Amino acid sequence: MDSERRRLFTRREALAGAAGVAAAAALGKLVSAQQVPEDTTKVPGVPTSAYGWPSSFERLARAPVSTPFTSFTPLQHLNGIITPSGLHFERHHNGVPQVDPARYKLLVHGMVAKPMVFTLGDLKRYPAFSRIQFVECSGNSGSGLVNPVATVTAQSVHGLTSTSEWVGVLVSTILREVKPDRNASWALCESMDAAVMTRSIPMEKMWEDAMLAYGQNGEAVRPEQGYPARLLLPGYEGNANVKWVRRIKIGDKPFETREETSKYSDPVCPPDEGECYSRQFTFLMDCKSLITWPSGGQTVPSAGIWEIHGLAWSGRGHIQLVEVSVDGGNNWHPAKLEQPVLPLCHTRFRYLWKWDGREALIMSRATDSSGAVQPTRQQLIDLRGLVRGPDLGFAYHANYIQPWRVAADGKVTNGLV
Numbered sequence: 001m002d003s004e005r006r007r008l009f010t011r012r013e014a015l016a017g018a019a020g021v022a023a024a025a026a027l028g029k030l031v032s033a034q035q036v037p038e039d040t041t042k043v044p045g046v047p048t049s050a051y052g053w054p055s056s057f058e059r060l061a062r063a064p065v066s067t068p069f070t071s072f073t074p075l076q077h078l079n080g081i082i083t084p085s086g087l088h089f090e091r092h093h094n095g096v097p098q099v100d101p102a103r104y105k106l107l108v109h110g111m112v113a114k115p116m117v118f119t120l121g122d123l124k125r126y127p128a129f130s131r132i133q134f135v136e137c138s139g140n141s142g143s144g145l146v147n148p149v150a151t152v153t154a155q156s157v158h159g160l161t162s163t164s165e166w167v168g169v170l171v172s173t174i175l176r177e178v179k180p181d182r183n184a185s186w187a188l189c190e191s192m193d194a195a196v197m198t199r200s201i202p203m204e205k206m207w208e209d210a211m212l213a214y215g216q217n218g219e220a221v222r223p224e225q226g227y228p229a230r231l232l233l234p235g236y237e238g239n240a241n242v243k244w245v246r247r248i249k250i251g252d253k254p255f256e257t258r259e260e261t262s263k264y265s266d267p268v269c270p271p272d273e274g275e276c277y278s279r280q281f282t283f284l285m286d287c288k289s290l291i292t293w294p295s296g297g298q299t300v301p302s303a304g305i306w307e308i309h310g311l312a313w314s315g316r317g318h319i320q321l322v323e324v325s326v327d328g329g330n331n332w333h334p335a336k337l338e339q340p341v342l343p344l345c346h347t348r349f350r351y352l353w354k355w356d357g358r359e360a361l362i363m364s365r366a367t368d369s370s371g372a373v374q375p376t377r378q379q380l381i382d383l384r385g386l387v388r389g390p391d392l393g394f395a396y397h398a399n400y401i402q403p404w405r406v407a408a409d410g411k412v413t414n415g416l417v
């Protein structure tokens with residue numbers, strides 16, 4: 001009773017608060033007390049099901065665009081910070097392998113005192129560790145940096161980032177078993193898919209917070225995400241998070257694999273320096289944010305009060321501040337960060353906007369706990385030059401501010417063009 005009253009009071013307060021900002025915002029319609037919206041009580045509901053699915057009225061989809069090996073998370077339709085496992089973006093270079101967990105084995109060898117092989121059961125028997133963390137492809141948003149076009153969505157340009165609760169064993173636990181040589185400084189991590197994805201990872205990272213994940217959002221890691229076990233490197237570019245991991249070889253220098261020489265090294269051509277060069281081992285994902293509502297392809301139904309919201313994240317720490325501008329970047333206002341605000345994780349931000357119904361350019365800018373501030377597209381180009389990555393005209397590590405243009409009719413398009 002008491003807590004019920006308190007709850008109502010808090011809600012009233014909240015409504016009064018909102019009304020203070022939006023005196024004229026009447027949501028819902030006034031009706032006579034007898035009117036029941038729709039009577040669904042005369043038909044018995046459907047019985048239980050073995051596995052639940054979203055309502056048939058909610059049909060979200062990962063969208064493949066140009067290849068069958070990349071799909072994008074529909075960021076503009078998500079609530080909160082967790083990406084449903086079935087909507088986690090997918091990036092695989094040669095398809096999803098079918099791995100029988102009973103036959104799964106992980107070999108850890110190289111510069112170690114005790115080379116060892118672990119079954120999935122072995123990995124699960126060690127003390128488990130959980131964390132909520134994003135995985136973002138380093139090519140995410142790259143198309144919008146290189147070649148911005150008007151009709152895009154948050155999903156089609158920025159949907160190569162997703163957040164899950166991951167569960168697994170810390171790599172440090174496994175390292176204590178195999179006892180790496182004291183001169184060991186790099187680990188080769190290799191997968192069992194047809195792409196044989198292989199990356200060199202600094203041993204500091206392997207000791208610090210790397211994880212072999214077998215759980216995702218309460219279930220086993222999905223096949224697309226690396227079933228039965230993947231490497232997770234908090235804050236590192238997606239590519240280094242080797243899925244279907246089968247081998248870790250400890251060494252004392254980077255192994256210079258295909259994925260870190262011909263790909264996943266970033267061409268840089270600063271306008272004021274003569275030579276172009278390649279940045280290698282650019283592991284950390286930069287500080288970034290994105291307004292997901294209202295965003296490209298959506299329509300703001302009318303003038304009035306609307307809550308802008310979106311996601312912010314950084315591979316360098318937690319999100320400290322998100323600012324929103326609704327006038328093309330002239331004035332910035334702090335947005336509200338929704339709890340939980342976790343390091344190396346998507347963070348939801350919200351900002352109440354009173355739209356006057358005239359064309360507006362809206363955007364968000366994040367600052368992380370390392371002090372890094374999200375740059376504009378122009379600042380990023382001034383820093384690196386506008387060069388195409390080796391893949392599909394992507395540029396890696398494209399964390400520019402994404403402006404959205406809200407036209408007078410409410411339609412939202414890319415504010416970069």
Ligand SMILES: Nc1nc2c(c(=O)[nH]1)N[C@H]1C(S)=C(S)[C@@H](COP(=O)(O)O)O[C@H]1N2
Nearest residue numbers: 089090091092093137191197225238239243
């Ligand atoms: N074994 C293997 N691991 C892989 C890949 C791959 O093709 N094979 N793709 C990498 C790339 S480029 C990215 S962005 C992430 C994507 O992880 P996800 O598909 O779980 O979203 O996995 C990485 N790990």
Ligand SMILES: [Mo]
Nearest residue numbers: 137138238239
């Ligand atoms: Mo990627």
